[in-house]
Amino acid sequence: MLAADEAAAADPLLAAPQYFSAGEMHAPPGWHYPETDVHMRFDHWLSSDSTNWTHASKLYESSGVFDGTDRRGSTWAPMAAYDPADDHWHLFYVAYRASPDYRIKLGLYSNKSLHYYTQWDGEIWHAVSSVKGSGSAGISGPYVDVGPILDQEGLGGYSASKDAWEGDHGVDMFFPFLTKQHGWLGLYGSEFGKFGAFCGDDPANHGHTCRQVGLAQIDSGGGDQPKQLTATSLRGQPRASAAAASTGGLADGRWSRLSNLNPLDKAFRPAVPGIENPVVIQSQDKQWYIAVYHIYTGASIGVSFSRDGRTWTRQPGDVLLGSDYCGNSVTTACGLVAEPTLGKGVYSLLYTARGKCGKVDCPLESTCRAYLVNKAES
Amino acid sequence: MWRLQALLLAVGAHATDPSIDTLKARGRPRDLGEIVIGLAQAQAKNITGLEGSFYTRTSDGVYHVRAVR
Numbered sequence: 257m258l259a260a261d262e263a264a265a266a267d268p269l270l271a272a273p274q275y276f277s278a279g280e281m282h283a284p285p286g287w288h289y290p291e292t293d294v295h296m297r298f299d300h301w302l303s304s305d306s307t308n309w310t311h312a313s314k315l316y317e318s319s320g321v322f323d324g325t326d327r328r329g330s331t332w333a334p335m336a337a338y339d340p341a342d343d344h345w346h347l348f349y350v351a352y353r354a355s356p357d358y359r360i361k362l363g364l365y366s367n368k369s370l371h372y373y374t375q376w377d378g379e380i381w382h383a384v385s386s387v388k389g390s391g392s393a394g395i396s397g398p399y400v401d402v403g404p405i406l407d408q409e410g411l412g413g414y415s416a417s418k419d420a421w422e423g424d425h426g427v428d429m430f431f432p433f434l435t436k437q438h439g440w441l442g443l444y445g446s447e448f449g450k451f452g453a454f455c456g457d458d459p460a461n462h463g464h465t466c467r468q469v470g471l472a473q474i475d476s477g478g479g480d481q482p483k484q485l486t487a488t489s490l491r492g493q494p495r496a497s498a499a500a501a502s503t504g505g506l507a508d509g510r511w512s513r514l515s516n517l518n519p520l521d522k523a524f525r526p527a528v529p530g531i532e533n534p535v536v537i538q539s540q541d542k543q544w545y546i547a548v549y550h551i552y553t554g555a556s557i558g559v560s561f562s563r564d565g566r567t568w569t570r571q572p573g574d575v576l577l578g579s580d581y582c583g584n585s586v587t588t589a590c591g592l593v594a595e596p597t598l599g600k601g602v603y604s605l606l607y608t609a610r611g612k613c614g615k616v617d618c619p620l621e622s623t624c625r626a627y628l629v630n631k632a633e634s
Numbered sequence: 635m636w637r638l639q640a641l642l643l644a645v646g647a648h649a650t651d652p653s654i655d656t657l658k659a660r661g662r663p664r665d666l667g668e669i670v671i672g673l674a675q676a677q678a679k680n681i682t683g684l685e686g687s688f689y690t691r692t693s694d695g696v697y698h699v700r701a702v703r
Contacts (some may be wrong), residue, residue, distance in 0.1 A: 272636050275671075277684050277685050278684070279676065279679060279681030279682075279683070279684055279685070280681060280682045280683040280684075281681060281682060282680070282682065292682045293683075297679070297681070299679065299681075301671065303670075307668075307670055308670070309670055309671050309675070311675065311678075311679070314679075332685070333685065358690060366676065368637055460647040555667070561664070577667045578667055579667070580668065581667060581668040582667040582668055582669050587676055587685070588685050590685065604668065606670070607667070608684050609667070610683070617671075618669065618672075619673055620672060620673045620676060620683060621683040621685075622669040622670075622671060622672040622673070622676075622681075623669070623670055623671035623672070623684050623685070624667045624668055624669050624670060625667065625668060625670045626667035626668075
């Protein structure tokens with residue numbers, strides 16, 4: 257996750273790139289299991305040049321509970337956004353149950369692969385910085401959980417018929433972004449398909465994993481003034497009642513799926529192999545929203561763009577990143593940061609990758625940096 | 635189509651792109667990507683891997699692919 261441009265303008269420290277990582281760890285004390293993708297921690301990193309990073313703080317650590325009882329046993333994909341309406345940074349992340357009991361074959365069509373037993377029943381959680389303000393103190397937290405916002409139960413208006421493209425991985429991606437025309441929108445995603453339309457109607461997709469994204473938005477009813485947020489007032493407080501008018505801000509927490517638009521396969525990628533974790537920024541000329549995302553295709557990422565945040569167009573082809581100095585398999589596109597001092601339309605891309613490197617030893621899935629140029633701005 | 639073409643993002647490998655010339659003049663990128671948070675920093679935090687996609691990896695280093703493409 258990388259800081260928003262508008263916040264950077266108000267605080268020189270925030271002009272420096274910020275990065276929120278999700279790190280995998282061994283089992284926590286009291287547990288014994290070999291999986292390293294259950295027990296997780298989020299960290300905040302700082303840099304002045306997108307190349308040299310220093311650790312700022314640990315933001316969060318999941319319980320690592322591996323018996324399916326904890327909805328937040330395994331947590332991933334921290335994504336933060338600043339909302340000027342309440343003058344707070346908001347953190348969103350994906351929370352899963354994890355259990356070896358779920359290590360069973362899918363049994364759907366010809367798929368012999370296993371359920372995602374280390375991450376399932378995904379639900380998007382929302383936390384808010386306890387420090388007010390757009391600046392570096394605000395983004396650094398600490399963050400206070402205020403509750404879930406999107407799942408396949410009662411949150412986000414899930415419909416088994418309208419949202420049948422969503423799979424049994426649960427809601428497993430989420431990125432919020434503020435638009436002029438439509439207020440807060442969120443790209444969210446899901447994988448697999450426990451329901452009827454398993455990877456869509458195309459028989460060629462049966463037996464494969466599908467990973468798709470859709471749009472959700474904050475209900476904006478033109479209601480009351482934004483809630484005054486404090487750490488004390490947030491902790492344990494229920495969401496605004498359904499009868500209350502929405503403020504349209506992130507603090508409101510009431511998201512609705514835009515089911516009529518979803519899934520966005522044409523605007524991003526076909527369901528197989530699909531995409532993961534789209535991250536949206538505004539172009540430096542403020543004319544476009546640009547999404548970068550993981551495409552399960554070697555050392556490359558995908559790009560889509562939009563004028564208003566709702567109607568998206570896929571950029572043809574893949575953006576190839578090379579693998580001499582970073583792994584040959586990208587695992588996440590973490591975000592873009594504008595680099596105006598390096599030229600017009602230049603952005604630094606942070607991404608994670610694993611696999612072989614051509615010229616150095618790459619023993620670990622690592623965070624890497626590359627530069628991109630938006631030719632429309634250069 | 636004009637807009638589509640105009641928005642194409644290009645990786646910094648085009649020698650004719652003045653922005654990329656600027657980058658090269660500053661000595662980077664040496665490749666199109668490089669590790670900026672890697673083994674040393676992760677180990678200091680007991681991290682065995684950084685944010686990635688959804689797969690299972692056990693402590694023996696084996697990746698357990700759970701999806702068939």
